[in-house]
Amino acid sequence: MMLSQTEENYLKAIYSLTYTNSNNVSTTLISEAVKTKASSVTDMIQKLAEKDLVHYKKYQGVSLTEIGQKIAVEIVRKHRLWEVFLLNKLHYNWDEVHELAEQLEHIKSETLIDKLEIFLEFPTHDPHGDPVPDKEGNIKHHNDTMLSSVETGKSCVVIGIKDSSDPFLKFLDKLQIQLGNTLKVISKEPFDNSMLVETTIGSISISNQISKNIFVKNL
Amino acid sequence: MMLSQTEENYLKAIYSLTYTNSNNVSTTLISEAVKTKASSVTDMIQKLAEKDLVHYKKYQGVSLTEIGQKIAVEIVRKHRLWEVFLLNKLHYNWDEVHELAEQLEHIKSETLIDKLEIFLEFPTHDPHGDPVPDKEGNIKHHNDTMLSSVETGKSCVVIGIKDSSDPFLKFLDKLQIQLGNTLKVISKEPFDNSMLVETTIGSISISNQISKNIFVKNL
DNA sequence: AAAATAATTTAGACAAGCCTAAAAATATAA
DNA sequence: TTATATTTTTAGGCTTGTCTAAATTATTTT
Ligand SMILES: [Mn+2]
Ligand SMILES: [Mn+2]
Ligand SMILES: [Mn+2]
Ligand SMILES: [Mn+2]
Numbered sequence: 001m002m003l004s005q006t007e008e009n010y011l012k013a014i015y016s017l018t019y020t021n022s023n024n025v026s027t028t029l030i031s032e033a034v035k036t037k038a039s040s041v042t043d044m045i046q047k048l049a050e051k052d053l054v055h056y057k058k059y060q061g062v063s064l065t066e067i068g069q070k071i072a073v074e075i076v077r078k079h080r081l082w083e084v085f086l087l088n089k090l091h092y093n094w095d096e097v098h099e100l101a102e103q104l105e106h107i108k109s110e111t112l113i114d115k116l117e118i119f120l121e122f123p124t125h126d127p128h129g130d131p132v133p134d135k136e137g138n139i140k141h142h143n144d145t146m147l148s149s150v151e152t153g154k155s156c157v158v159i160g161i162k163d164s165s166d167p168f169l170k171f172l173d174k175l176q177i178q179l180g181n182t183l184k185v186i187s188k189e190p191f192d193n194s195m196l197v198e199t200t201i202g203s204i205s206i207s208n209q210i211s212k213n214i215f216v217k218n219l
Numbered sequence: 220m221m222l223s224q225t226e227e228n229y230l231k232a233i234y235s236l237t238y239t240n241s242n243n244v245s246t247t248l249i250s251e252a253v254k255t256k257a258s259s260v261t262d263m264i265q266k267l268a269e270k271d272l273v274h275y276k277k278y279q280g281v282s283l284t285e286i287g288q289k290i291a292v293e294i295v296r297k298h299r300l301w302e303v304f305l306l307n308k309l310h311y312n313w314d315e316v317h318e319l320a321e322q323l324e325h326i327k328s329e330t331l332i333d334k335l336e337i338f339l340e341f342p343t344h345d346p347h348g349d350p351v352p353d354k355e356g357n358i359k360h361h362n363d364t365m366l367s368s369v370e371t372g373k374s375c376v377v378i379g380i381k382d383s384s385d386p387f388l389k390f391l392d393k394l395q396i397q398l399g400n401t402l403k404v405i406s407k408e409p410f411d412n413s414m415l416v417e418t419t420i421g422s423i424s425i426s427n428q429i430s431k432n433i434f435v436k437n438l
Numbered sequence: 439a440a441a442a443t444a445a446t447t448t449a450g451a452c453a454a455g456c457c458t459a460a461a462a463a464t465a466t467a468a
Numbered sequence: 469t470t471a472t473a474t475t476t477t478t479a480g481g482c483t484t485g486t487c488t489a490a491a492t493t494a495t496t497t498t
Contacts, residue, residue, distance in 0.1 A: 090334040103326050115309040259456055
């Protein structure tokens with residue numbers, strides 16, 4: 001099945017919205033994700049339903065079919081492998097790779113991404129800690145421990161971030177928090193759920209907004 | 220200036236047709252190069268003229284403006300650097316890289332291609348022996364010595380090919396002729412201008428059609 | 439339960455890039 | 469130098485993906 005870039009972007013958007021939101025994704029949510037108007041989304045959804053890529057009943061939202069999901073995961077795989085390439089080989093920063101990968105993920109080839117994966121020596125995660133789906137589309141999702149739920153006095157390792165938007169990444173850079181860093185929760189403030197955290201460069205206060213967006217592994 | 224992939228392909232086509240043909244490129248030639256109908260080419264040419272990327276007078280053919288040429292060379296640069304990447308890093312064969320580079324050359328980024336060039340350690344030529352334009356668009360064209368014009372008894376080195384079409388590349392593979400190979404002209408047949416050539420694997424007869432498409436450097 | 443609000447879909451329109459068919463201009467041949 | 473053939477352009481139409489405005493359906497509020 002030969003899909004346009006636009007169609008691929010819709011599928012990818014529906015895929016990730018299914019995880020972060022309900023099982024049946026709303027027109028409005030998709031329109032925000034792909035940056036169009038809701039009416040355009042309705043048009044596209046009907047086209048995708050026609051091609052059996054999504055389940056769709058008027059006014060009931062949309063979900064991916066098996067084949068739709070398979071394609072979405074393939075695009076995610078491409079996106080993340082390209083991100084690894086850009087960071088590891090071309091030495092981009094982790095806040096620069098996403099936009100470029102948005103383009104590269106649409107390159108059409110039967111062989112390219114597998115050769116890239118070999119070249120990159122089978123990375124398991126992208127620069128933001130998100131898992132790289134394998135060739136068959138299998139994907140190991142994050143265990144969803146967030147920094148916010150780590151108990152006082154305990155240590156943990158940063159393994160990913162939920163929000164990989166540019167401003168958040170830049171903010172973490174400023175705090176010098178990187179994947180693999182060990183963090184220790186010194187204290188928690190019940191009033192606003194902020195926490196004092198021991199990092200590689202010292203103790204810093206982290207708001208709940210931030211700590212809810214950092215995936216960690218308890219030590 | 221933000222151009223569509225289609226517009227970029229037209230500019231690139233006009234650029235290379237200017238070299239292989241006359242200074243003013245005809246509508247029909249372009250239509251063959253970009254695989255559309257002549258009427259579509261006329262439409263596009265008028266759009267490009269509107270944007271000052273080509274010089275155009277009705278019925279008189281088309282040529283690139285300075286800015287049009289600059290953009291065309293940038294695309295050629297991207298194309299060739301991606302070809303090097305695909306061959307050197309992902310281990311594609313030289314007959315597989317062109318099609319993929321046709322897609323990759325359209326990735327939009329201020330920094331990507333320069334970083335790629337650094338990563339590839341500033342290659343001077345692509346896998347077909349064509350020169351890689353530098354950042355400023357300077358390009359060292361082939362000295363145009365063809366194998367067909369090498370004198371009997373003399374040796375030469377293969378430095379490029381004029382026709383990098385898939386069938387021609389596959390044919391050269393079969394003959395085991397590669398860039399860098401030394402060839403010695405043993406004899407020429409005046410009847411059909413074919414020549415007997417000493418290659419790395421022995422003596423083979425090469426037709427004029429072939430020898431006219433192989434760039435060489437005399438030893 | 440009815441009214442008000444919000445979300446979704448439909449209708450009609452537009453730009454990009456392509457097509458076919460017909461008209462106009464140019465090139466070639468008689 | 470006409471007549472014929474070829475090339476190029478124009479005219480009108482199609483598809484994709486978008487938009488605005490209006491109609492419809494669903495959800496909230498009263
Ligand atoms: Mn990304
Ligand atoms: Mn990522
Ligand atoms: Mn090529
Ligand atoms: Mn090439």
